[in-house]
Amino acid sequence: MSLRKKTLNGLIWTFSQQFGVQVISFFITIVLARILGPSEFGIIAMLSVFVAVGGLLVDGGLSSSLIRTGRANQKDYSTVFFFNLGGSLVIYALVYFLAPLISNFYKQEILTSVLRIYSIVFIINAFYEIQNARLVKVMDFKTQALIQIPSVLTSGLIGILLAINGFGVWSLVWMNISQSFLITVFHWVFSKWRPSLIFDSSCFKRHFHFGYKMTLSGLLEIIYKNIYVLIIGKNYSAAQLGYYSRADSISQLPTNNIFNAINSVTYPMFASISEDNIRLKMVYKKLVQQVLFWNASILILLVVLAEPLFRFLLTEKWLPAVPYFQILCLAGILYPLHAYNHNILKVKGRSDLILKIEIVKKTIAVISILLIIPFGIFGLLYFQLAFSIFSCFINSYYSGILINYPIKEQLADIFPAISLSILIGLICFFMDMFLKPYIHFSDLERLIINSLLYYILYMSSSYFMQFTAISDFKQLILKR
Numbered sequence: 001m002s003l004r005k006k007t008l009n010g011l012i013w014t015f016s017q018q019f020g021v022q023v024i025s026f027f028i029t030i031v032l033a034r035i036l037g038p039s040e041f042g043i044i045a046m047l048s049v050f051v052a053v054g055g056l057l058v059d060g061g062l063s064s065s066l067i068r069t070g071r072a073n074q075k076d077y078s079t080v081f082f083f084n085l086g087g088s089l090v091i092y093a094l095v096y097f098l099a100p101l102i103s104n105f106y107k108q109e110i111l112t113s114v115l116r117i118y119s120i121v122f123i124i125n126a127f128y129e130i131q132n133a134r135l136v137k138v139m140d141f142k143t144q145a146l147i148q149i150p151s152v153l154t155s156g157l158i159g160i161l162l163a164i165n166g167f168g169v170w171s172l173v174w175m176n177i178s179q180s181f182l183i184t185v186f187h188w189v190f191s192k193w194r195p196s197l198i199f200d201s202s203c204f205k206r207h208f209h210f211g212y213k214m215t216l217s218g219l220l221e222i223i224y225k226n227i228y229v230l231i232i233g234k235n236y237s238a239a240q241l242g243y244y245s246r247a248d249s250i251s252q253l254p255t256n257n258i259f260n261a262i263n264s265v266t267y268p269m270f271a272s273i274s275e276d277n278i279r280l281k282m283v284y285k286k287l288v289q290q291v292l293f294w295n296a297s298i299l300i301l302l303v304v305l306a307e308p309l310f311r312f313l314l315t316e317k318w319l320p321a322v323p324y325f326q327i328l329c330l331a332g333i334l335y336p337l338h339a340y341n342h343n344i345l346k347v348k349g350r351s352d353l354i355l356k357i358e359i360v361k362k363t364i365a366v367i368s369i370l371l372i373i374p375f376g377i378f379g380l381l382y383f384q385l386a387f388s389i390f391s392c393f394i395n396s397y398y399s400g401i402l403i404n405y406p407i408k409e410q411l412a413d414i415f416p417a418i419s420l421s422i423l424i425g426l427i428c429f430f431m432d433m434f435l436k437p438y439i440h441f442s443d444l445e446r447l448i449i450n451s452l453l454y455y456i457l458y459m460s461s462s463y464f465m466q467f468t469a470i471s472d473f474k475q476l477i478l479k480r
Contacts, residue, residue, distance in 0.1 A: 020149045022253060028156035029249070032163055032172070032313050038242025038321075040169040044244035046233045047115055048107050049226030054095055054122050056218050058087045058129075065207040065214075066133045070320060078198040080207060081130045087124035095119045106233050110169065118173050122181040128187035135191070147186040155179035202266065214346070217358040224362045227369055228380055236377070247325035254298040255332045281403040284344065285413060286468075292414045293462070293469035299329040300425035301454050304432070308443035311402045324381060331385040334416065337410070338388075338395035348402050357398060361391055416467060424457045 009271050033041070062080045064074050096116050103111040159175025179181070233241045302309065303326045310318050310325065345354050365387055372379045396407040428450050435441075441449065462470050 008415065013474075020145060021152050023150065024152050024156060026253065028152075028160065028175075030313050031160050033246065033318065035160070035163040036168065036171070038239040038246070038318070039237075040172065040242070041245055042233070042238035042240070042242035043108060043114065043169050044172050045111065045229050045241050046108065046111060046238070047118060048229055048245075049222065050095060050098075050102060050115065051118065051121070052222045052226065053219060054091045054119060056215060056222060058084055058091050058122050058126055062207045063227055066130070066137065072137070074196055075198050075200045076207065077130050077134070077193065078195045079200050079203040080133075081195040082199050083204060084126040085123075085128055088122045092119050095122070107436050108238065111171045114169060118176065120177055121180040124177070124184050127182040130195070131187040131191040131193055136194055140340055143190050147183060147190060151179055151182035151186060154182055177220050214354065217355045220345065220358040220362040224365050227366065227416035228384065231369070231373060231380065232377060235373070240377070243318070246314070246325055247321040250330055251299070251302070251325055251328035251332055255295055255335050272380070280344070280347075281405045284340065284403065285405065288337055288340060288410065289413050289417070289469045291340075292333075293417045293467065296414075296421040297424075297455070297458050298416045299333050300421040301428075301451065302326075303329045303452055304425050304429045304454070305447055308446045312443040312447065324377070327378075327381040327385055330387040331381075334388055334392040337390040337414065341395035341399040344399035344403060350402070352396060357394055361394060364390075413468075416461075416465065417469065420458065420461055420465070424454055427457065428454045 057183050062083060066076060066080060080313070099112045099115040102115060103109055110335065135141075155175050155178040158178050159171045162171035162174055229241065229245065232244050306322045306326050306329075307319070314321075342354060368383060368387070369380065372383050393407060396410050400406045400410060430448055431453070432446065459470075
């Protein structure tokens with residue numbers, strides 16, 4: 001199978017996986033949000049940074065190294081498997097003993113027991129990471145979809161049943177643990193790979209040399225992304241953190257769906273053509289234009305529809321999250337651009353450059369955030385928006401040098417789609433405000449009418465203006 005057909009087939013299956021998983025997760029979360037309150041979600045959000053850091057340290061970036069290694073063998077896979085397994089036990093023990101300190105930091109006694117139980121996922125996940133890396137490496141996204149979708153659905157139903165029966169925050173804990181367990185079981189059922197009793201120090205050193213830099217840069221990214229949760233959780237109530245975490249997770253749905261689905265396919269694809277800069281630039285350019293075309297339009301539409309959307313899905317009790325959600329949607333528009341720029345650096349083997357960039361960015365971010373704390377939650381949110389733009393410029397500059405795709409050219413390629421998205425969004429917003437006093441629409445009717453109006457205007461304008469993303473999308477479908 002040609003690289004193009006393999007990539008397209010992979011895109012179809014990975015989109016099926018991503019959207020299948022996210023649609024199921026979304027509706028499960030909606031049901032849980034109607035049963036539980038913001039405080040329960042806030043408590044889980046308090047754990048997010050520690051769970052994310054633990055998960056990153058368990059792997060140490062070695063799975064990414066396996067994916068980019070052209071001829072990884074049984075010795076490579078087994079070595080990384082046993083490193084991950086040993087690391088998971090160490091990290092779990094560390095978190096177990098630190099749990100009371102974390103509980104005292106947030107002044108939430110329940111966090112000690114919640115974190116100790118929740119962190120079992122470190123050990124569970126270590127049993128399937130290599131099988132998953134192998135599936136990604138060979139671009140077998142069909143199997144990944146068959147693993148992920150039933151696991152998320154079953155664990156979600158477990159969470160809902162527990163919530164209905166009054167388990168509160170524990171329904172969220174056991175939902176996540178059961179999901180990790182099911183994913184692990186299915187990976188061992190579907191994957192033919194089994195570890196051998198091998199741990200080769202030379203293999204480990206080779207993968208660790210690449211992986212530790214990725215881990216350190218990832219660690220900085222996790223701490224930065226969760227510093228808002230730490231600050232809000234420390235200085236405000238669990239309910240306020242619950243509003244923020246719901247707004248953040250829903251705002252990330254479109255971006256994560258589009259980015260993660262495409263990234264699962266494009267990272268190994270980029271790795272396969274990493275030596276051909278002309279081809280790499282051409283593929284990357286088309287990818288960025290396509291992703292930003294859809295991502296910007298969806299997020300701007302969500303900004304316009306935020307209030308009726310939250311009231312319709314989550315009920316009135318979640319409306320305080322609406323302004324948080326709108327700002328976070330705007331901050332997410334450029335995320336795919338600087339994320340894909342990171343991928344260029346990764347496939348070029350420049351994990352050292354990624355680490356240096358992240359150190360500079362996150363140092364600036366942390367200092368700025370500490371200075372902004374007195375301005376409250378909205379000060380933090382507006383800084384998140386500004387820093388997203390800043391990060392985009394930094395990442396684009398360095399990757400642009402490596403593939404001769406300067407930031408000026410990158411911005412010129414994405415500016416039309418972003419500008420049109422904002423313009424159509426403003427038209428729909430003012431149209432909605434104008435009609436509101438005269439015609440009483442239900443929230444569902446407002447969502448449907450504005451969505452249809454938005455995309456009719458957006459797609460027709462894009463077609464009339466001959467956007468490259470439209471022609472590329474048509475070509476992609478017709479050549480399927």
